[in-house]
Amino acid sequence: MVLKRIELTIFPKGSRRRNKVKKLLIRAKLRSPFVPDDYNTWVQQQKKSIAQRINCANISSDIKISVVIPVYNTPMQYLREMIYSVVGQTYQNWELIIVNSSSDKLIRDKTKNFTAIDTRIRVIDVENKGIANNTNAGIKAASGDYIAFCDHDDVLEPDAFVLVVEKIITEGADIIYTDEDKISDDSKIYFEPFFKPDWSPDLFTHVNYLNHLTVVSKKLVDKTGLIDGSLDGAQDYDFYLKATDAASKISHVSKVMYHWRASRNSTAHDFSSKMNVLDSGVKALTRHFKRKNIDVAVTPRVGAPGFYNLDFKVEKGFSLIIMPMFTGIVDEMIVKKLVTKTDTIHKSSEIISSVAVDSDKNIVVIDSFDNQLDYLRKALDLAKNEDVIIVNRFMIPMEKNWTEALQGYLKLEHVSSVSPMIMRTGNVINSAGMLVDESGNYSHLFEGKVIEHKTYTLYGDLDWNRNVDAFGEGVICTRKKDLTKFIVGLDEYQNLIFEYTKQSNGTNVLNIKSRLCNFGVRHDVGVTSTRLLNDNLFMLHGSFDMKTLETGLINMLREMN
Amino acid sequence: MSMAAKPGVAYIIVSWNNKKLLDECIQSINSQSYNGVQKTVVVDNNSSDGTVDYLLENFPDVNVLPQLNNYGFAKGNNIGISTVLQDKRIDYIVLLNTDARLASNWTSTMINFARSKPLLATAQSITLDYFDHSAIDSTHIYVSQWGQATQGSYGYPIGDHYDVPPTKVFGCNAAAMLISKSFMQAQPFDNLLDETMFMYLEDVDLAMRATLMGWDNYTVPGTRAYHMGSVSSSKKDPSFSMYMTFRNNLGLLIKNLPANLLVKILLSTPKSDYSYLKHLWKLGMRKSALAVIKGRLVSLLYVPINIAKRKRLAKLIDIEPDYLWHLMNRGY
Numbered sequence: 001m002v003l004k005r006i007e008l009t010i011f012p013k014g015s016r017r018r019n020k021v022k023k024l025l026i027r028a029k030l031r032s033p034f035v036p037d038d039y040n041t042w043v044q045q046q047k048k049s050i051a052q053r054i055n056c057a058n059i060s061s062d063i064k065i066s067v068v069i070p071v072y073n074t075p076m077q078y079l080r081e082m083i084y085s086v087v088g089q090t091y092q093n094w095e096l097i098i099v100n101s102s103s104d105k106l107i108r109d110k111t112k113n114f115t116a117i118d119t120r121i122r123v124i125d126v127e128n129k130g131i132a133n134n135t136n137a138g139i140k141a142a143s144g145d146y147i148a149f150c151d152h153d154d155v156l157e158p159d160a161f162v163l164v165v166e167k168i169i170t171e172g173a174d175i176i177y178t179d180e181d182k183i184s185d186d187s188k189i190y191f192e193p194f195f196k197p198d199w200s201p202d203l204f205t206h207v208n209y210l211n212h213l214t215v216v217s218k219k220l221v222d223k224t225g226l227i228d229g230s231l232d233g234a235q236d237y238d239f240y241l242k243a244t245d246a247a248s249k250i251s252h253v254s255k256v257m258y259h260w261r262a263s264r265n266s267t268a269h270d271f272s273s274k275m276n277v278l279d280s281g282v283k284a285l286t287r288h289f290k291r292k293n294i295d296v297a298v299t300p301r302v303g304a305p306g307f308y309n310l311d312f313k314v315e316k317g318f319s320l321i322i323m324p325m326f327t328g329i330v331d332e333m334i335v336k337k338l339v340t341k342t343d344t345i346h347k348s349s350e351i352i353s354s355v356a357v358d359s360d361k362n363i364v365v366i367d368s369f370d371n372q373l374d375y376l377r378k379a380l381d382l383a384k385n386e387d388v389i390i391v392n393r394f395m396i397p398m399e400k401n402w403t404e405a406l407q408g409y410l411k412l413e414h415v416s417s418v419s420p421m422i423m424r425t426g427n428v429i430n431s432a433g434m435l436v437d438e439s440g441n442y443s444h445l446f447e448g449k450v451i452e453h454k455t456y457t458l459y460g461d462l463d464w465n466r467n468v469d470a471f472g473e474g475v476i477c478t479r480k481k482d483l484t485k486f487i488v489g490l491d492e493y494q495n496l497i498f499e500y501t502k503q504s505n506g507t508n509v510l511n512i513k514s515r516l517c518n519f520g521v522r523h524d525v526g527v528t529s530t531r532l533l534n535d536n537l538f539m540l541h542g543s544f545d546m547k548t549l550e551t552g553l554i555n556m557l558r559e560m561n
Numbered sequence: 562m563s564m565a566a567k568p569g570v571a572y573i574i575v576s577w578n579n580k581k582l583l584d585e586c587i588q589s590i591n592s593q594s595y596n597g598v599q600k601t602v603v604v605d606n607n608s609s610d611g612t613v614d615y616l617l618e619n620f621p622d623v624n625v626l627p628q629l630n631n632y633g634f635a636k637g638n639n640i641g642i643s644t645v646l647q648d649k650r651i652d653y654i655v656l657l658n659t660d661a662r663l664a665s666n667w668t669s670t671m672i673n674f675a676r677s678k679p680l681l682a683t684a685q686s687i688t689l690d691y692f693d694h695s696a697i698d699s700t701h702i703y704v705s706q707w708g709q710a711t712q713g714s715y716g717y718p719i720g721d722h723y724d725v726p727p728t729k730v731f732g733c734n735a736a737a738m739l740i741s742k743s744f745m746q747a748q749p750f751d752n753l754l755d756e757t758m759f760m761y762l763e764d765v766d767l768a769m770r771a772t773l774m775g776w777d778n779y780t781v782p783g784t785r786a787y788h789m790g791s792v793s794s795s796k797k798d799p800s801f802s803m804y805m806t807f808r809n810n811l812g813l814l815i816k817n818l819p820a821n822l823l824v825k826i827l828l829s830t831p832k833s834d835y836s837y838l839k840h841l842w843k844l845g846m847r848k849s850a851l852a853v854i855k856g857r858l859v860s861l862l863y864v865p866i867n868i869a870k871r872k873r874l875a876k877l878i879d880i881e882p883d884y885l886w887h888l889m890n891r892g893y
Contacts, residue, residue, distance in 0.1 A: 049697070049700065049713075049714040049717040049719075050700055050701070050713070050714065050725050050726075050728050050730070050780065050893050051687055051697060051700055051714060051717065051719055051723050051724065051725050052723065052724075052725070052726070076881055076884065077881060077883050077884045077887060080884060081887075084729045087727065087729065088726045088727050088728045088729060089726065089727075090726045090727075090782070092727075116679045116680045117678070117679075117680050117777065118677055118678055118679075119676075119677045119678075119679065120677060158726030158728070159726070186887065186890070187887060187891065188890070188891070
């Protein structure tokens with residue numbers, strides 16, 4: 001008690017002196033560098049007693065999961081934790097293949113002894129030939145129906161395999177991935193969870209968000225082939241790119257089932273310093289698009305290792321339709337602004353507007369129309385290009401090639417529409433696309449969030465290319481043939497109503513490279529077909545919070561009333 | 562390791578004036594669904610309430626071993642173990658308290674689990690409180706980072722559909738515990754349990770020894786045991802159990818812990834003891850507080866023996882001190 005008072009007098013809370021001492025203690029390894037926060041409290045509360053409810057206790061155990069762990073000079077404590085987390089699975093039909101590829105003789109010998117822990121554990125001795133070839137040795141030895149790829153120093157949740165097998169049985173999935181979070185070196189603190197969306201192919205070509213834990217069916221592995229040894233650093237990305245193309249169903253377990261050892265993310269192990277990682281990822285993505293015969297330049301994002309920008313080579317022109325929003329003079333200003341700030345590289349690109357402005361660009365004017373719906377129909381008749389961009393609100397583009405970024409994604413067949421990122425002044429996001437939660441409530445993703453140095457959120461970073469459920473009505477980029485399905489009619493304010501119907505099977509992509517600045521308040525309507533928002537999160541005005549016990553109770557009370 | 566199709570199981574009960582409790586205890590053994598070879602042994606520590614006659618009359622299949630003195634829990638079990646291991650068919654031993662009962666699928670679940678685990682030393686199921694099946698008595702035991710032995714999940718509520726994953730834990734509670742013969746043969750002492758401890762903390766000592774040697778202790782899902790708790794020794798006066806706990810604690814640490822962890826814990830002992838004593842004094846449990854002090858002082862007498870045992874065990878330690886510290890810190 002007295003000591004505490006002395007400590008607080010010499011080092012007051014929040015003082016610089018206190019912070020300096022904290023940093024010194026972290027460096028001297030007398031204090032953990034990981035700060036526990038609300039997420040950690042939430043997780044630890046659920047782990048208070050090791051007795052927990054088993055989900056799906058009556059799952060048939062015919063499906064065998066082979067866990068492949070390539071080991072390379074692992075600290076024994078971490079490897080033990082991983083092995084016992086596999087042994088401690090509630091689902092019992094697994095086999096564990098440890099690929100003993102360490103160079104350290106002591107670790108090699110100790111790893112061999114792990115077969116004594118459980119009769120389902122096998123150790124395969126190989127020469128170290130890189131992580132891809134080491135993993136392949138494990139895959140070749142696997143006899144299960146599904147293969148789970150785990151790292152040697154991470155930890156699994158006890159319910160991981162049960163939930164994966166549940167997805168296999170109920171959805172017939174080929175590939176299953178789960179959410180993940182990070183665990184500190186001393187395994188005491190959990191932090192930075194990543195609650196992933198359901199299958200998002202266009203987020204996947206931006207970053208390998210599947211990561212861990214990913215379980216792939218053995219038949220799929222046989223079809224796509226083993227992991228490419230020439231792409232070490234992004235060998236799993238390349239493998240998953242091929243596998244997701246060939247898979248018939250990709251399922252998502254929306255619970256944190258995998259804990260990433262955080263020591264790998266410390267600056268000492270920053271893999272962005274290794275050039276081969278960046279090259280491998282670029283190579284993997286380039287090959288992926290080459291297999292689809294799509295011309296695209298892949299570049300790594302500066303300062304963000306593991307993230308890639310796609311610059312599609314757009315050969316077609318676009319038709320930019322600027323809706324009549326206000327009266328003549330204001331519309332003229334809007335059109336002028338948009339025309340000057342838009343690059344039209346292709347000869348066939350045109351801008352269709354309701355007022356004439358002086359410009360050397362190709363502008364088509366529609367003089368007379370009854371209402372917005374009439375105008376739009378006339379504009380679509382006049383539009384020569386298949387790629388159509390409609391601007392329905394007063395927005396100003398922030399980059400001149402904003403249309404190219406939008407059009408590029410339309411080259412992919414599975415994409416049905418592309419959204420730009422809508423900003424407010426400053427670096428404030430107005431809308432990063434729209435998501436719908438389980439009650440059918442829509443919300444603008446990341447509304448009001450500031451893009452600054454730290455972009456981490458529970459749902460991933462603020463500045464990723466994502467798949468979203470609906471586009472905002474401000475800017476719509478889609479193909480002419482698809483657009484006609486979206487138009488419904490006019491509402492009582494003579495505003496256009498767009499609607500998604502089940503006919504729109506394609507994905508909606510948010511492209512962060514196309515940004516527009518919004519002026520004015522938006523109230524957009526969207527109906528969606530798939531739900532991308534993670535089950536653990538509820539959205540309130542575009543920001544996320546964990547579904548905690550309290551919110552569960554509140555929802556229950558709401559339902560009861 | 563080769564094992565018969567159905568491994569043999571021996572149940573060992575140590576009794577001391579618990580005649581009334583033995584009925585249900587032995588009946589829960591007899592109603593096990595497991596159909597491998599099973600034997601029951603009751604080691605009676607010189608009871609004066611007619612336990613031996615009662616058993617000989619009512620349970621002729623049980624092997625009763627009457628002793629001439631009260632040798633305590635540890636030695637009683639050791640006597641039973643050495644008797645039972647003469648039968649080569651026995652591969653597993655179950656230690657069962659007189660106030661503990663087993664669910665009818667206990668043995669078959671445990672044996673089925675243990676078959677795939679060559680490195681299994683001890684195992685237990687979730688042990689519920691006998692009087693309130695919605696409260697846990699123990700899921701495991703562990704030694705905390707302050708060197709104190711604790712029953713895991715004691716008092717936690719549990720619903721019908723709750724269970725554990727098959728978790729490697731620090732150690733198992735001897736109220737209802739499975740031990741593998743292979744571990745008994747691998748550990749360095751002639752007797753499995755430490756007889757100088759008499760009672761209390763021998764299961765913790767066993768757990769520590771197994772963990773240090775690189776063996777595994779598990780909590781197994783799918784079955785239950787029921788334990789009344791502290792009925793064997795007198796519940797009205799906790800000072801005896803406190804005295805024994807603190808008397809055995811130092812020996813436990815000295816015998817087992819690697820040097821750097823031992824030093825770390827011993828340095829923190831004065832502060833934790835002081836706060837515990839203050840806590841007891843405030844609650845008015847003066848007698849218990851004095852028992853704690855007496856226990857600590859008496860434990861110093863056993864230091865030489867434990868240092869000698871430490872040297873014997875040190876050769877078999879096969880675990881990194883960091884990993885042991887990790888297990889002690891995580892609470893299971």
